[in-house]
Amino acid sequence: MKKKVLCTICVRKSSKGLKNKNIKKINSTPLLGFTGTFTKKLKYIDECIISTDSLKYQKIAYQYDINSYFLRSKYLSGPLISDNEVIKHALESTEKHNKEKYDIVVYLQPTSPLRKKYDITKAIKYLIKNNLDSIWSVSQVDKKFHPLKILKKDKNNSFKFYMNKGKNIIARQQLEDVYLRNGVFYIFNAKLFKKNNLLIGKNNYLYLIKHKTFNIDNLEDFNNFKKYYNDVIKEKNKSNKI
Numbered sequence: 001m002k003k004k005v006l007c008t009i010c011v012r013k014s015s016k017g018l019k020n021k022n023i024k025k026i027n028s029t030p031l032l033g034f035t036g037t038f039t040k041k042l043k044y045i046d047e048c049i050i051s052t053d054s055l056k057y058q059k060i061a062y063q064y065d066i067n068s069y070f071l072r073s074k075y076l077s078g079p080l081i082s083d084n085e086v087i088k089h090a091l092e093s094t095e096k097h098n099k100e101k102y103d104i105v106v107y108l109q110p111t112s113p114l115r116k117k118y119d120i121t122k123a124i125k126y127l128i129k130n131n132l133d134s135i136w137s138v139s140q141v142d143k144k145f146h147p148l149k150i151l152k153k154d155k156n157n158s159f160k161f162y163m164n165k166g167k168n169i170i171a172r173q174q175l176e177d178v179y180l181r182n183g184v185f186y187i188f189n190a191k192l193f194k195k196n197n198l199l200i201g202k203n204n205y206l207y208l209i210k211h212k213t214f215n216i217d218n219l220e221d222f223n224n225f226k227k228y229y230n231d232v233i234k235e236k237n238k239s240n241k242i
Contacts, residue, residue, distance in 0.1 A: 003103040003128060006190070007045045008090045009035055009066060011110060012077045013054035017218040022110045023060055026226050031216065032057065034113040036064025041117045044124070045106065047098065051090040053077035069097045083107070084197055091190060102190045104128075107199075111216040112183030113225065123187050123207045133201020134188035137209050138179035146175045179206055182213045 011022040011032060023030040029037075032050075039048045050061040050068050053076075058068045070093050076086055087107055095101055104124060108115075123135045143149075148166040153159045161167050169175065185207075186199055193199070214225040 003044075004046050004100065005044055005104045005106060005124070006091060006094060006102040007039055007042070007048040007106045007108060008051060008087055009039075009048070009061070009108050009110060010051045010083065010086045010090065011054075011057055012052060012072075013057060014077065014079065016079065018216070018222060021216060021222065023057060024222060026229050030060055031110040031113055032060055032066075033064050035108050035110045035115075036061065036066045038113075038115050038117075039108070040065065042106075042120060044121075046102070047094065049090060049094050051076075051086055069094060084199055087199070088194065088197060091194065105188055105190050105193065107186040107188075109183040112213060113216075114211065114213050115184050116211065119207065119209060120185055120187070123185065126205065126207075127187055127189070130205070131203070132189070132205055133192050133196075133203045134186065134199060135205045135207050136181050136186055136200070137184035138206045139182045139209055139213055141178045141180050143172050143175050146178060148175060179208070182209055183215050184209050184213055 009032070013020065015021045018024070022032050026034075036048075039045055048066050050058065050066045051070075051072050052058055052061070052068070053072050053074065055071070058071065061068055072086065072089060075081070076089055087105065091102065091105055104127065106120065106124070119137065123137070126132070127135050148161070148163055148169050150162040150166070151159045152162045188199060188201060192201055212228070214221060214228070216222050216225055
């Protein structure tokens with residue numbers, strides 16, 4: 001595609017919801033390994049790097065051909081640091097190390113391990129063709145979880161609609177489609193990102209993922225993915241025997 005593409009994977013050792021979730025194993029493969037294995041399928045990726053504050057994570061990344069030229073600082077590993085700051089540091093540090101500039105950044109989160117090569121390839125081509133700032137992967141939200149149906153309560157358990165417009169909704173047909181970012185990928189123009197320090201950009205596009213996704217934040221999420229993954233493997237093995 002005549003563009004220099006950098007893939008960044010950002011993980012820190014601290015995790016509130018599930019300790020060391022990025023390296024928890026499904027069978028013998030850590031979550032980080034799923035993403036590392038996947039990046040090998042993307043032949044147009046010029047460089048795949050990890051940004052982490054952990055030597056242990058760094059060593060695991062090397063096992064899956066994910067490069068690391070630095071350990072990020074304690075400041076950049078804090079719980080309130082934005083993805084923007086971490087990715088910008090990773091991009092600029094890699095460009096400085098490699099002495100070259102990248103046109104596109106693909107940001108992948110190990111906690112969303114189900115991906116398809118087709119989706120990312122299509123998204124990158126679409127970003128280039130339409131000169132976009134960014135593309136985010138999303139899943140459509142079931143209308144029973146629509147923001148206009150969500151409630152909030154006060155200290156006395158008295159409730160009201162979280163959004164005032166919700167009180168006017170009497171049928172699902174009144175609800176427009178809404179989407180949730182699923183962490184499968186974020187793709188953006190590197191030059192504009194460095195200039196504006198924004199992952200979203202003005203000229204953006206939502207890429208709808210139609211297959212099942214997981215976004216792992218806690219033990220329940222992890223166990224659900226583990227069960228799904230093992231069930232899929234069993235079905236594949238059965239099919240191969242037939």
